Amino acid sequence: MQVEQQQQQRQRKFVVLGFSAVGKSALTNQFVHEHFPDYYNPTIEATFHKVVRFKGRDTEILIRDTAGQDEYTIFHHRYCVGVHGYVLLYSVDNRQSFEMVKIINEKLLNLIGTDRVPRVLVGNKIDLDDERKVSQEEARALADSWGCPFVECSAKINHNIGKIFSLLLNEIEKEEKDDTHTDSNCLSLCRRVLSVRHKQTLDTFSSVLICATLAIGLATAIIGAILGLGAHLQSSWLSYLMLVVGLFTLLMSFLGLVGIRQSNRDFQLVYCVSLLLVVVVQLASVSYLLASECESCTYVQERRVSVVTVSFVSLLIEIIAVALSFYLRNSVVEEITAYQMLP
Numbered sequence: 411m412q413v414e415q416q417q418q419q420r421q422r423k424f425v426v427l428g429f430s431a432v433g434k435s436a437l438t439n440q441f442v443h444e445h446f447p448d449y450y451n452p453t454i455e456a457t458f459h460k461v462v463r464f465k466g467r468d469t470e471i472l473i474r475d476t477a478g479q480d481e482y483t484i485f486h487h488r489y490c491v492g493v494h495g496y497v498l499l500y501s502v503d504n505r506q507s508f509e510m511v512k513i514i515n516e517k518l519l520n521l522i523g524t525d526r527v528p529r530v531l532v533g534n535k536i537d538l539d540d541e542r543k544v545s546q547e548e549a550r551a552l553a554d555s556w557g558c559p560f561v562e563c564s565a566k567i568n569h570n571i572g573k574i575f576s577l578l579l580n581e582i583e584k585e586e587k588d589d590t591h592t593d594s595n596c597l598s599l600c601r602r603v604l605s606v607r608h609k610q611t612l613d614t615f616s617s618v619l620i621c622a623t624l625a626i627g628l629a630t631a632i633i634g635a636i637l638g639l640g641a642h643l644q645s646s647w648l649s650y651l652m653l654v655v656g657l658f659t660l661l662m663s664f665l666g667l668v669g670i671r672q673s674n675r676d677f678q679l680v681y682c683v684s685l686l687l688v689v690v691v692q693l694a695s696v697s698y699l700l701a702s703e704c705e706s707c708t709y710v711q712e713r714r715v716s717v718v719t720v721s722f723v724s725l726l727i728e729i730i731a732v733a734l735s736f737y738l739r740n741s742v743v744e745e746i747t748a749y750q751m752l753p
């Protein structure tokens with residue numbers, strides 16, 4: 411029975427952030443102990459817990475009350491590891507605390523690396539309405555721009571304190587639902603695992619093909635150089651062209667290989683485009699040699715079958731390598747990136 415109860419109870423960890431003396435400790439104490447300490451004692455750090463019933467389920471809330479932050483505070487990773495949501499607090503009678511909460515929010519999002527963070531913007535001390543320096547409208551506009559709820563409260567008179575945490579629990583639930591629908595349901599997880607494996611196979615296959623284009627490039631360059639030096643295509647433009655095309659293919663294939671290995675999409679793109687260019691040049695020069703009457707062309711024409719076969723095989727390898735590399739670049743890499751970005 412106890413085990414069942416424990417299974418039913420979930421835990422949510424919150425962190426209260428804000429400038430010094432905005433009422434972080436007072437708010438936490440009011441929520442947990444229903445008590446307002448009417449004195450100021452700067453906090454170093456403290457954790458509180460309380461079990462509440464939220465939507466028919468027991469929920470243990472752990473709240474970390476922090477030392478006040480300012481623009482120089484370095485946010486520690488403990489502010490985000492295992493944390494479900496944040497109360498971003500300012501004091502309605504303190505303009506500086508409102509400006510500071512914007513900086514704190516920015517630092518927090520930078521630390522976490524996403525803006526899909528359950529947060530509530532809270533203006534405390536509304537019992538001091540006469541001394542108000544931050545209007546409701548301005549704060550609400552800020553919360554809207556962050557895409558999070560906004561509430562004003564008073565820890566002193568216990569106004570809206572419970573509401574802050576209900577709003578935060580709601581935000582977390584919303585975020586979890588979004589994740590279930592978009593990213594982390596079982597089906598899409600399987601799809602991703604499959605696509606990771608799929609990508610690894612494709613990576614290997616593509617790397618083999620790129621190595622083949624590397625070899626083709628090397629061979630083309632060597633043949634170009636030999637022919638240029640030898641008797642058949644003496645110093646003709648064709649031997650230079652082959653040399654240049656070969657070296658270019660070699661270089662670009664190396665780039666393509668690095669692109670596949672490091673999932674560098676720009677390298678892959680450069681490889682694809684340049685190899686397509688090489689394919690066009692190769693096709694044009696072989697067609698020219700087979701059709702022309704020039705002296706060096708006779709040499710190629712006499713070996714028509716082997717020239718066409720070799721050209722066809724190398725073109726095929728190059729085109730498949732380009733297509734595969736292009737596919738990897740556009741589809742799978744994108745999916746993997748999205749997968750890695752999941753919290």
Ligand SMILES: Nc1nc2c(ncn2[C@@H]2O[C@H](COP(=O)(O)OP(=O)(O)OP(=O)(O)O)[C@@H](O)[C@H]2O)c(=O)[nH]1
Binds near residue numbers: 479537
């Ligand atoms: N009038 C009024 N005073 C408040 C309220 N909440 C907190 N205070 C007072 O504001 C002062 C600072 O409150 P704390 O809760 O210690 O503020 P804090 O943000 O935890 O401060 P640090 O620990 O320094 O970051 C204390 O004197 C509180 O009594 C409120 O709702 N209304």
